[in-house]
Amino acid sequence: MAKLALVINRTSGRFVRGDTDALAEELTAHPAIDAVWEFGEDDIEARIRDADTQGFDGIAIAGGDGTIQAVACMAHRNGAKCPLLPLPLGTANMLVHRLYGHRSASEMLDTVGDTRVKPFRPGLAGEEIFLVAAALGFPSTVARAREMVREADGVPPLPSLSRRIAAAARHAFKPRIRYWLDGDDRDRKRASGIYVDLDGEAGDMAYVAVHWRNIGDVAWAGLTLLTDIHDGERPGVSGRTACIEARSRKPLALMLDGEPVFMPGNLTITRSDTPIRFLNWTE
Known part of the structure; x- marks a missing residue:
């Protein structure tokens, strides 16, 4: 049986949408879990850094998407050798679904002995890492409006929501971003938004840059996707x-x-040369 440490954040993800104590008990009582570390502890980063020297085979992460991101950032910053096992306990579970499909947390812990270590090079936006995707420009203003709706306790404040939606619409048709690829600044382009997606098997990134001039371009974008x-x-x-x-x-x-x-407003997006180690199942 693999020996795992469990980083648990009881104030995020599924813990705030259900029976916190029952979920925590189910996870911490699993035979694969040898130690439980609370996410907010002062020495959590040092524990993640030194986990391999303490005899752990991996670090399971129980929390939301933000918790997974934070733990991965600590591991990356310190070059941690102990691999991570993020569990599907967030709202979107973007990284978990990208790595593992739709396995449940209990299934992942039950079969953790069948995993192997797989390195993954995260994306870097400036000094910040990302594990799945980055969006800059108008896609992020749209997402902020969505987050306001999702996080509101009841009906979101309409004036603030309206301002965010209006800002997103304005940004969609204003190519405020100048960008170029692979260091070739002779071929500069303009965009109102750029979406970057990471592929765990590749060393580069997929991207889409949008420069909409009018509503007809929006319709054409949909037609392009469909046909x-x-x-x-x-x-x-x-x-x-x-x-x-x-x-x-x-x-x-x-x-x-x-x-x-x-x-x-001076940003480089690339992939880190320092990989993060994850546990994953063999094909």
Whole structure:
């Protein structure tokens, strides 16, 4: 039986939407769990860093998407050798579904002995890591409006929500971001939004850059997705790249794995040379 430490955050993810004590008891009582570390403890980063020297085979993470992101960031920052096992206890479970499909937490713990260590190079937006996807420009303003609706206790404040929706609409048709790929600043383009997606098996990134000029471009984007028709005269660029350089006169609004952040208007997005180690099942 593998020997796991469990990092648990009782104030996030499924813990705040159900019976916190029952869920915590189910996880902590599992035979694979040898130690339980509370996410808010002062020495949590040191424990994650030194887990391999303490004889642990892995670190399971019980919390929301933000908790998984934070633990992965600690592991990356310290070059932790003990692999991570994020459990599907968040709202979106983006990374968990990307890595493991739709396995349940109990199934993952029951079969953890069948896993192997698999390194994964996270994305870097400036100094911040992301594990699944990053969006900058107008997609992040749309997501912020969505988050306001999701997090509101009851009906969200309509004036604030309306302002966010209006801002997202304005940003969609204003190409405020200048960007270029792979260090070639001679081929600069403009976009109102850029979406970057990580593939665990590849060393580069997939991206979509949007430059909508009017509502007709929005309709064409939908037609392109449905029919795979491509027209060089229509705005919108997609492909794969190792590096995106983005510039803006104002700070850039980003969503990193669903978490909102602001960055200076001088940003590099690439993949880290330092991998994070995850437990994963063999094919």
